[in-house]
Amino acid sequence: MKPVVAIVGRPNVGKSTFFNRITRKKDALVDDFPGVTRDRHYGDAEWNDIEFSIVDTGGFAGDEEDDFSGLIRSQVHLAIDDADAVILVLDGKGGISPFDSELIDILRKVTIPVFYVVNKIDGEEKESLLYEFHHLGLDELYPISAEHGYGVPDFLDHLVPLLPRCQTEKTAEEEISIAVIGRPNAGKSSLINKILGEDRHLVSEHPGTTRDVIDSLCKISGKQYRLVDTAGIRRKGRVSEKLEKFSIMKALKSLDRCDVVLIVIDASEGISEQDIRVAGYAHERGCGSIFLLNKWDLIEQNKKTANLFYEKLRMEAKFLSFAPVITISALTGFGVSKIFELVETVYQQYSTHIGTGMINR
Numbered sequence: 001m002k003p004v005v006a007i008v009g010r011p012n013v014g015k016s017t018f019f020n021r022i023t024r025k026k027d028a029l030v031d032d033f034p035g036v037t038r039d040r041h042y043g044d045a046e047w048n049d050i051e052f053s054i055v056d057t058g059g060f061a062g063d064e065e066d067d068f069s070g071l072i073r074s075q076v077h078l079a080i081d082d083a084d085a086v087i088l089v090l091d092g093k094g095g096i097s098p099f100d101s102e103l104i105d106i107l108r109k110v111t112i113p114v115f116y117v118v119n120k121i122d123g124e125e126k127e128s129l130l131y132e133f134h135h136l137g138l139d140e141l142y143p144i145s146a147e148h149g150y151g152v153p154d155f156l157d158h159l160v161p162l163l164p165r166c167q168t169e170k171t172a173e174e175e176i177s178i179a180v181i182g183r184p185n186a187g188k189s190s191l192i193n194k195i196l197g198e199d200r201h202l203v204s205e206h207p208g209t210t211r212d213v214i215d216s217l218c219k220i221s222g223k224q225y226r227l228v229d230t231a232g233i234r235r236k237g238r239v240s241e242k243l244e245k246f247s248i249m250k251a252l253k254s255l256d257r258c259d260v261v262l263i264v265i266d267a268s269e270g271i272s273e274q275d276i277r278v279a280g281y282a283h284e285r286g287c288g289s290i291f292l293l294n295k296w297d298l299i300e301q302n303k304k305t306a307n308l309f310y311e312k313l314r315m316e317a318k319f320l321s322f323a324p325v326i327t328i329s330a331l332t333g334f335g336v337s338k339i340f341e342l343v344e345t346v347y348q349q350y351s352t353h354i355g356t357g358m359i360n361r
Contacts, residue, residue: 002044003052003163006079008107009089010099011059014119018089018146019043019056022156041214047156052163055079060099080106084164085113092120092129092143096136104136113162115155117142123150175217176347177226179255181282182264183274187294191264191330192216192227195339220340228254255281259350260288260343267309267327268298276316279323288350289323290342296327296334 007015020026023043041056057076080086088103090096107114118130121143130141142158144151180188196218214229255261261282265275282289293309306327314321324342328335 003084003165004055004082005045005052005085005087005159005163006055006057006083007087007089008057008060008076008080008103010091010097010103013059013089013091013094014146015059015089016041016056018087018117018119018144018152019054021146021149021152022047022054047160050160050163052084052160055083060103077106080110083112085115085159085162086110087115087117087159089146090116090118090133090141092118092126094120095132101136104138115142115159116140117144117151117155119144119146121145121150122148175224175226176260176343177228177258178343179228179230179258179261179282179287180264181230181255181261181278183266183272183278186264186266187330188264189229191262191292191294191328191336192229194330194333194336195220195227223340223344225340225343228258230254255285255287258287260290260346262290262292262339263323264292264294265313266295267293268295271309271312271316279317279320283319288346289320290339290346291317291320291323291325292339293325293327294330297329297332 007019009015019041022045024045025043043054043056045052045054057079060073060076086107088100088107090100104116116133116138118133118141121127121129122145127143130143133141142151142155144155146152180192182188196216216227216229218225218227263275263279263282265271279289279291291313293306293313299305309327310325313325317323324346326335326338326342328339330336
């Protein structure tokens with residue numbers, strides 16, 4: 001496996017911009033207001049012919065900052081625990097914060113290499129901003145500009161020699177990519193956490209918790225799958241914030257690289273027009289599709305309940321009348337084990353090519 005490097009820091013210091021700079025992509029959402037990143041976001045990077053994985057994390061702040069701060073802090077701790085090296089990003093323009101000191105105290109107790117970078121240093125003439133940070137008692141500070149690239153190559157020259165060498169990886173095995181889409185608060189992240197057996201994704205009762213597209217790898221019965229968690233997709237008329245628009249655009253774009261789509265529906269709220277609209281997005285992109293009626297544990301049931309749901313779904317989503325439908329509970333785990341059997345079946349159908357000769361027989 002590749003070595004893992006975690007990027008941590010308080011909100012709005014430029015972690016996601018730095019992540020995008022190192023990965024040479026624009027996978028991480030970036031905006032001017034704090035708290036854009038919430039989940040751990042993994043990417044691949046290479047420097048001086050050394051490959052490594054880089055992890056972007058949410059801003060480390062006090063539990064009272066907002067409803068997500070405590071959850072984000074736990075994700076930051078998990079990222080540090082899983083890493084082979086940590087980069088603490090400090091804000092050269094904003095100066096020192098109490099949260100910087102708290103993070104430094106945490107990182108002084110770890111046994112892996114820790115690097116302290118001071119961001120927003122846009123050139124040599126700005127390096128005087130480093131003086132304030134020497135009061136923190138840090139061994140070495142690296143001045144960088146994540147936005148403009150100043151100092152980043154020199155920093156990476158210091159980083160990669162201290163990373164553990166990964167063993168030569170085997171030939172890449174076949175991987176099935178599975179997108180998990182649905183309306184906000186349908187239980188998409190809870191489902192992925194249940195499959196992975198860990199709190200990999202932030203989960204809360206507030207709609208819109210997931211903002212970015214988050215990939216997770218898992219093995220089920222010896223086969224590798226890539227689970228792609230996405231932001232909840234609301235009706236266009238209800239989307240006003242620029243950030244949410246970008247989140248939805250990324251969610252829809254993620255379907256282009258997936259083989260199978262799990263369309264998660266909150267059964268406790270019934271089947272809505274927006275559920276059908278979301279299913280249409282998957283159909284338009286030619287993905288194999290499976291409907292998951294989630295939160296089935298909240299439904300008052302009798303022998304006919306499931307069939308009534310199935311019939312309504314078939315009527316409303318006639319364009320996907322061939323798609324399998326199952327009832328699940330991401331909370332209790334009911335029905336979750338059946339998902340991958342259906343994924344395999346749908347993937348085989350989705351990837352089968354029928355020659356002209358066979359059609360003409």
